[in-house]
Amino acid sequence: MANTSARTLRLLSLLQTHRHWPGGELAGRLGVSERTLRRDIDRLRELGYPVHSGRGLAGGYRLRSGTAMPPLLLDDDEAVAIAVGLRTAADGTVEGIEETSLQALAKVIQVMPPRLRRRVDALRASTVVSPLDGPRTDATTLTVIAQACRDDERLTFTYTPSSGEPAGRRVEPYRLVMLRRRWYLVAWDLDRADWRVFRLDRLTGAAATGARFRRREPPAADAAVFVQDRIGSRPARWDVTVRVHAAAAVVEAITAAAGGRVEPGDDGSCLLRLQVDDFDWPVLILAATRADFDVVHPPEFHRYLRELGERLLRAGSA
């Protein structure tokens, strides 16, 4: 039996689940003498995990935070929660960490027992999301590709270009990039013998073949820049400025989460600035303020408001 390693892990696990443990209790659970337990604790400390100990009646052992992440020992529920959380973060719920979340997700999913994966999938549907976020990429596809990138495994899939027929592709995946809430895959296309960028929402049936390859010279130092260059002109992005007839503090409370900037005016109103891709978002925010407002900046927003206002009135008076 690989006793000492297993015991070290179990000890770490116990210390992670409940913060405070008396020595005798730990020794009992591990099935060793208290002397040996003390030595195990010492071993953990030598490994760099700071185990605090206190004497007397209220004494006991506890694991504190140290300088490095210790191995996380998770129970099933926690593992599922982590996978689900990472999935939503990878979907763009938290800006700026999509790629990292995906990488971590790939790691978790890879070692996760199948029964837990099924639970994660089952929770997939219950995410509360904004209906404006656009198409989510299938999480399975995402993790399959992320793993292939990490492990240098060839990938096959069916791709439908913006103009053209669906066709099979064989690639050596390099990196996944999220840009403006869309996932892209940078990969070396084996048949075309060149680097290509694929939009994940146009890609189906992704599967790692199992065959490994040696990494090529990347097409660019930063994969995101490469994608940026390839997909070219960005979609219209609006800079909305609105004068809201309500106290700045009130408006700020509502918009803070959405990332708007609020400047207080002198007459009890305030100026709200938002950067958005479409107008649905700002309308929602403005509706929530329950105050009157005037559009300062984009004329297009004027028209949009008129149309929507008329539509709502039609529905409201029927």
Next chain:
Amino acid sequence: MANTSARTLRLLSLLQTHRHWPGGELAGRLGVSERTLRRDIDRLRELGYPVHSGRGLAGGYRLRSGTAMPPLLLDDDEAVAIAVGLRTAADGTVEGIEETSLQALAKVIQVMPPRLRRRVDALRASTVVSPLDGPRTDATTLTVIAQACRDDERLTFTYTPSSGEPAGRRVEPYRLVMLRRRWYLVAWDLDRADWRVFRLDRLTGAAATGARFRRREPPAADAAVFVQDRIGSRPARWDVTVRVHAAAAVVEAITAAAGGRVEPGDDGSCLLRLQVDDFDWPVLILAATRADFDVVHPPEFHRYLRELGERLLRAGSA
């Protein structure tokens, strides 16, 4: 030196970062002979982690999924991503796993080095959330309380009841419950010698005193039920039914994520049902469909639409 335990962990870590490793490479990195490496691999297998091995040129070792979660060995970025993901999930982004996410978050945060905690805090602001979600509870408060619940530590905080002055409380925390997107703490109030329910958004300055207590008989088998009973009558919750003049498939694509139910009609329109706490949400969804619609069910929605429509028109015509 605690050699074999440390090595087992490092080996596990290596196997988790990159899926495929030739034996010689692993042995080199661990600083042992290949024979010993083989024994280490065997040890992992005995511990229940299925290490797959392949022979020949494309051979090597890889960690597969097994029947239990192995210890997760994360680098800094991944740990941060996990914490951030759990935090958003605990905020109610994914329904039904808030408590579990919080529990996992408490575990991660507890062992996370301070420098990583700071990074998590820094990312706090950048979450893309709906401005309608109501006040988010401070994540630090949340984790402090969650840890106190888990570790049976007394808690002190300042509480402002719905009617009354802020006052200090000393409690023995029992459980955190999320109900209708709000966090509640069930705890034994030491001064009042009774079980109480506290709303977290009315609670400030939470701190664990460090003093531990013995768990009392819980006030109810299910803490959520207890909270439900105590907070009593639910806020108005609307059952909105709308006829949308657009194809069912189109509407479904937009509303699926928000949890609405769509029934196709015979004339190209469809019936959309939503259960919501306020009307901002459905308006956003309906605006996104870019189609006309009629309100079928709650008359209050009529009035709301008229008011909002007029407000938008005022803003749109200025």
Next chain:
DNA sequence: TCCATTCCGGTCAGGAAGTGGCCGGAATGG
């Protein structure tokens, strides 16, 4: 102040386990 409780770490001796070197074997892919 005293006392029970708890962690601490030294020492000892027997036993278990880890280690590297060596080997023939077998699967795999070019």
Next chain:
DNA sequence: CCATTCCGGCCACTTCCTGACCGGAATGGA
């Protein structure tokens, strides 16, 4: 057919693990 890779038995040596026993020291409550 051959190079590459994992496999696992054997052996001798060394390391370390373990439990038992001890006196000591910090702690918090009576």
